[in-house]
Amino acid sequence: MMRTRPLKVALLGCGVVGSEVTRIMTTHADDLAARIGAPLELAGVAVRRPSKVREGIDPALITTDATALVKRGDIDVVVEVIGGIEPARTLITTAFEHGASVVSANKALVAQDGADLHATAEEHGLDLYYEAAVAGAIPLxxxxxxxxxxxxxxxxxxxxxxxxxxxxxxxxxxxxxxxxxxxxxxxxxxxxxxxxxxxxxxxxxxxxxxxxxxxxxxxxxxxxxxxxxxxxxxxxxxxxxxxxxxxxxxxxxxxxxxxxxxxxxxxxxxxxxxxxxxxxxxxxxxxxxxxxxxxxxxxxxxPGAGGSPTASAVLGDLVAVCRNRLNGATGPGDSAYTRLPVSPMGEVVTRYHISLDVADKPGVLAQVATVFAEHGVSIDTVRQSGKDGEASLVVVTHRAADAALTGTVDALRQLDTVRGVASIMRVEGE
Structure with a gap:
């Protein structure tokens, strides 16, 4: 059955994504209400430039005081699409402290402080969703x-x-x-x-x-x-x-x-x-x-970016969070039980494509091959072309640790016959 009291939504930011969120909330209001089990009400929109005309949004909802908006206490869900670390972090934390769940598109903030934000959300029995932070409309x-x-x-x-x-x-x-x-x-x-x-x-x-x-x-x-x-x-x-x-x-x-x-x-x-x-x-x-x-x-x-694709992901999260709100539940939170360490790049093993500018004379290839062997990097293929005393040497390796490749390149640069390392690129997907 449909609940008549609407769920109140506060929007932080009304740029390309935020304005599209409000448009979809308005044009698809009946469908969203049917999917959620209650209507949505846009309770306020925090912006930096209040004088800008925003089509389809009641000017009375516009405010420059984002802190006051998230502190109201009657807000069910805060949608954050302003980006950056601050003031977004403080506003999201404040929203949790005042009883609102959060939907965010803020990849930088989630990547940097996601664990702390999840902990605060869990402490208050609330949701933090951020599908739109990664790959736009793609469900990931x-x-x-x-x-x-x-x-x-x-x-x-x-x-x-x-x-x-x-x-x-x-x-x-x-x-x-x-x-x-x-x-x-x-x-x-x-x-x-x-x-x-x-x-x-x-x-x-x-x-x-x-x-x-x-x-x-x-x-x-x-x-x-x-x-x-x-x-x-x-x-x-x-x-x-x-x-x-x-x-x-x-x-x-x-x-x-x-x-x-x-x-x-x-x-x-x-x-x-x-x-x-x-x-x-x-x-x-x-x-x-x-x-x-x-x-x-x-x-x-x-599509991984743009107003409409990103807004689609935001609205998907908004529907899920509102359903949780009505049911008195929360969705999946942070899961970091494995506590696996993150290895440094030097331990990554992959293949490499190295392009060298070398002197075009006998023995160069042998010198280069010796350096690779000394650092434990096995060569798969070699291509060489030369003209007027200069040559290009392209080496493709078998799988090796990144640290071994770095040591190889450093040693190659010390050879008198190597004029320069033109390009180093990893080879993936094989």
Missing amino acids: VRPLRESLAGDKVNRVLGIVNGTTNFILDKMDSTGAGYQEALDEATALGYAEADPTADVEGFDAAAKAAILAGIAFHTRVRLDDVYREGMTEVTAADFASAKEMGCTIKLLAICERAADGRSVTARVHPAMIPLSHPLASVRGAYNAVFVEAEAAGQLMFYG
């Missing part, structure tokens, strides 16, 4: 936290940033350089005026921390995630990738160690075979590949 957090709760997840491998995927896809399909592809992404609205968070991997690293923590039931913070950006990827790297039957993607990779005693989380560009499902993810789309013991290999694909 809930499947990992609930659908696969009875399984053992060993690996999560994914493209979790649409901006970087658009740029790399353009470089691959058109032969464009990095800056040219970035300029197009900016012109089309895929890249921010300052794209640092995307192209340097900070956005993807926050999502990797969240995914690893949920998948492996352990604490993984943003600082635990190894991160490399993609600004150094060149057209020459794509040419080499194509020769290997590969393409290049910026990947978030979360893995459980083979012995089950630790986990790793990392973000970096990598070559992946064209036969891998992630290789065909084009444009600004996201996709995440999950490997579990019983379920096997699962693929989650869809």
Whole structure:
């Protein structure tokens, strides 16, 4: 039966995502009420610029005092879409203290302080949901936290940033350089005026921390995630990738160690075979590949950002939290019972593609091969081309520890016959 008293919702932030949340709440009000068992009432909207016209929102609901809004005491659910660490962290904590559950899209905050926020929510018997913090509209957090709760997840491998995927896809399909592809992404609205968070991997690293923590039931913070950006990827790297039957993607990779005693989380560009499902993810789309013991290999694909996709995830969480509210229950909270340590990047084992500029003379290949052997890195294939006393040497290795590869590269740089290390890229998905 439908409850007549509405559930009151406070919205923190009314930008692209927040405004779309209010639109869906209004246009789908009857359906949402039927699904929840009670109508929703937008009780207040906290913004920084109250003078801005916001279509479809009663001006009387607009406030600049977000703290007063979350302290009201009659709010059932706070939806936080302002982003950043502060004041979002304080506002969410205050909301819990005053009896409101929280739905958030704040990946940076959840990655950094998710454990503390979950603890506060649990202390007050409330919910913290954040499906929208990872991969936009793609259902991912809930499947990992609930659908696969009875399984053992060993690996999560994914493209979790649409901006970087658009740029790399353009470089691959058109032969464009990095800056040219970035300029197009900016012109089309895929890249921010300052794209640092995307192209340097900070956005993807926050999502990797969240995914690893949920998948492996352990604490993984943003600082635990190894991160490399993609600004150094060149057209020459794509040419080499194509020769290997590969393409290049910026990947978030979360893995459980083979012995089950630790986990790793990392973000970096990598070559992946064209036969891998992630290789065909084009444009600004996201996709995440999950490997579990019983379920096997699962693929989650869809739009990973934007107002409507992100709002869809927010509303999904809002419905779930409101249902819990009506039933006097809470959903799954933080699960970190395994307490697995996060291993450093040096212990990660994978394959590598190294491009060297070397002198074109006899004995160079032997010198290079000796350095690899001395550091315990086995060579799979070598390609060499040369002209006018200069040569390019491309080495693809078998699987080796990252620390061993780092030592190899440092030693190669000391050789008189090596003019420079043009590129180092990991090879994944094989």
